[in-house]
Amino acid sequence: MADGNSETKSSNQMWGGRFASGPDAIMEEINASIGFDKKLYGQDIRGSIAHATMLAHQGIISAEDKDKIVHGLNTILSEIESGQFEFSRRLEDIHMNIEARLATLIGPAAGRLHTARSRNDQVALDFRLWVKEELQRTEKALTGLIAAFLDRAEEHAETVMPGFTHLQTAQPVTFGHHCMAYVEMIGRDRSRVRHAIEHMDESPIGAAALAGTGFPIDRHMTASALGFAGPTRNSIDTVSDRDFALEFLSIAAIAATHLSRLAEEIVIWSTPQFGFIRLSDAFSTGSSIMPQKKNPDAAELVRAKTGRINGSLIALLTVMKGLPLAYSKDMQEDKEQVFDAAESLELAVAAMTGMVRDMTIRADRMKAAAGSGYSTATDLADWLVREAGLPFRDAHHVTGRAVALAEQKNCDLADLSLEDLQSIHPQITAKVFDVLTVEASVASRTSFGGTAPNEVRKQIAWWRARN
Numbered sequence: 001m002a003d004g005n006s007e008t009k010s011s012n013q014m015w016g017g018r019f020a021s022g023p024d025a026i027m028e029e030i031n032a033s034i035g036f037d038k039k040l041y042g043q044d045i046r047g048s049i050a051h052a053t054m055l056a057h058q059g060i061i062s063a064e065d066k067d068k069i070v071h072g073l074n075t076i077l078s079e080i081e082s083g084q085f086e087f088s089r090r091l092e093d094i095h096m097n098i099e100a101r102l103a104t105l106i107g108p109a110a111g112r113l114h115t116a117r118s119r120n121d122q123v124a125l126d127f128r129l130w131v132k133e134e135l136q137r138t139e140k141a142l143t144g145l146i147a148a149f150l151d152r153a154e155e156h157a158e159t160v161m162p163g164f165t166h167l168q169t170a171q172p173v174t175f176g177h178h179c180m181a182y183v184e185m186i187g188r189d190r191s192r193v194r195h196a197i198e199h200m201d202e203s204p205i206g207a208a209a210l211a212g213t214g215f216p217i218d219r220h221m222t223a224s225a226l227g228f229a230g231p232t233r234n235s236i237d238t239v240s241d242r243d244f245a246l247e248f249l250s251i252a253a254i255a256a257t258h259l260s261r262l263a264e265e266i267v268i269w270s271t272p273q274f275g276f277i278r279l280s281d282a283f284s285t286g287s288s289i290m291p292q293k294k295n296p297d298a299a300e301l302v303r304a305k306t307g308r309i310n311g312s313l314i315a316l317l318t319v320m321k322g323l324p325l326a327y328s329k330d331m332q333e334d335k336e337q338v339f340d341a342a343e344s345l346e347l348a349v350a351a352m353t354g355m356v357r358d359m360t361i362r363a364d365r366m367k368a369a370a371g372s373g374y375s376t377a378t379d380l381a382d383w384l385v386r387e388a389g390l391p392f393r394d395a396h397h398v399t400g401r402a403v404a405l406a407e408q409k410n411c412d413l414a415d416l417s418l419e420d421l422q423s424i425h426p427q428i429t430a431k432v433f434d435v436l437t438v439e440a441s442v443a444s445r446t447s448f449g450g451t452a453p454n455e456v457r458k459q460i461a462w463w464r465a466r467n
Contacts, residue, residue: 031329032089036336040094041080043129045073047122048098050225051205052113058216060116065109072106073098094126095119116215117208120239120327124204127335129226131248134342135197141349142190142255146183146467148356153179154460158453160438161276161366162375171378172370172438175361177451180459182262187463189255196251200244203228207238210326240326242316245338249313252345256306259348263303266355270296274369278360283351298351305344312337370438374403374413379435379444388427398425 049070056066076098079085091097103110156175163173203223206213212235219231232238269276283298316337319330377399384395401424406413409420414436421428434440446452449459 028089031092033093033332033335034087034089034091034097036339037094037123037126038087038097039335039339040126040130041098042077043126043133044094044098044122045077046129046226047125047205048113049073050222051117053225054218054221055112055115055215057221058218060215060217061112065112068106068109069102069113072102072110075105076101093119093123095122116213116217117205118210118239120209121204121207121235124207124239124241125226127338128200128204128244131244131338132197132200134338135193135200135248135251138251138255138342138345138349139190139193139197141346141353142186142193143467145349145353145356146186146190146463148353149179149183149186150460150463150467152176152356152361153183153456156361156363157456157460158442159361159363159366160370160442162370162372163451169369169372169375172375172441173445173451174442174453174456175363175366176453176456176460180456180463182258183459183463185258186255189251189258192251192254196244196247199247201229202232203230204232204238204241206231207235210236210239236326240323240328240331242320242331242334245334246313246316246320248338249309249316249341252309252341253306253313256309256345256348259352260303260306262352263299266299266359267296267303270299275365276362276369278362279355280358280360283355283358298355302348302351305348308344309341312341367438371412371414374406376413376436376438376441377403379441380413380432382444383432383435384425384428387429387431388425390425390427 052061052066052069052073055061056063076085079101085097085101087097088100091100099110099113102113153176156179157177159175160172161175161178162169163171163178203219203226205222205226206217206219223229223231232241266277266279268274270279279296279298283296316334319333323330380402381392381395381399384390384398385392388395390398402413402416402421405420405424406416409416414433418428418430418433421432435444442451442453444452446455449455
């Protein structure tokens with residue numbers, strides 16, 4: 001009981017003299033954020049050390065007080081990392097928990113740490129540091145996924161598979177080319193991550209509550225100490241800005257959407273009806289009742305994570321959409337969304353990287369499917385333009401008739417006889433059969449960015465030089 005009264009007294013002191021008693025149970029429940037913002041302890045301590053060092057450098061606090069503060073903060077860091085630190089809900093958040101412990105450790109000197117600083121710019125700093133570090137982790141993870149795709153693309157630069165539009169067989173492509181499509185997508189995700197780091201590379205500390213401070217602080221010094229390119233330029237915007245969190249969630253949502261599209265393809269490709277790939281037991285589960293089943297659960301869960309990440313983006317957009325300048329307590333709802341999305345994205349990228357490296361490619365099934373659905377029809381039309389001099393629209397019409405005849409005879413285009421084809425158009429010669437195989441179709445697509453194996457290898461080399 002004595003400890004509880006002491007803690008209540010400490011909480012009241014943190015609130016200030018205007019409050020005669022602490023928040024009641026409901027207010028404590030809705031107001032406390034320590035349950036999730038304790039994740040920011042490292043950033044909070046880093047920011048406080050940089051702030052105290054600057055204050056001493058500027059002569060605002062003594063060097064002796066600065067040394068006590070830094071030593072106390074490092075002690076708290078060790079306590080938290082060793083699991084010895086006791087977080088208190090009555091102290092609301094990570095900032096007050098650390099400040100109260102610091103006061104216990106070093107006495108009155110702890111009170112000087114908050115000079116020229118508000119919780120508004122303090123939380124903005126902590127959160128911005130955390131998001132920046134998470135973006136750096138995301139960049140590294142995406143680079144690993146790109147590398148996995150480049151390896152598979154190189155391995156299968158000549159492996160023929162059907163290319164789809166509307167999930168209908170369209171034209172033959174190579175599996176390597178298909179892999180490189182995801183390299184392009186994920187490469188854009190990584191580019192967005194890099195741009196986001198540049199956008200947010202400004203230090204909020206020193207903006208104080210919203211108007212700056214009259215103390216002679218050096219914001220460039222703290223920005224440099226914390227690894228930022230410089231300080232923010234408007235104190236009102238600084239404490240009310242959560243664009244960096246929204247941008248992170250936007251990037252996460254787009255990246256998760258790309259992963260979800262791939263997950264959907266893995267689910268489809270691993271069905272007996274397609275049979276294009278096999279996943280090992282490491283990324284599959286069995287059925288509790290059907291012994292023959294092998295379910296691509298890892299891919300399905302990656303697909304599902306997209307919903308959580310999208311939900312986090314919409315939630316924070318909704319929180320921020322009606323807030324007047326500057327800080328409002330609504331913004332406390334920003335962190336859980338970002339933390340959850342970051343965890344989901346990290347897991348999804350790791351799982352997908354594992355699946356890309358793990359899956360066995362069944363080239364025989366892919367090749368058989370590549371020739372189905374009259375996938376070389378466009379090659380016939382192109383041949384008629386090149387060799388017979390037909391306008392493309394006329395060639396398209398002739399090819400349509402050839403497809404109809406093949407359907408009637410229940411065979412592929414390459415299985416039609418020369419007489420069959422000449423009955424549709426007399427200028428067709430035996431040379432047409434050179435373009436009606438899937439291998440010839442793929443090899444002919446030599447335009448920049450096309451599916452021809454040599455072109456795929458060129459794109460792989462380009463990406464390897466930049467990954």
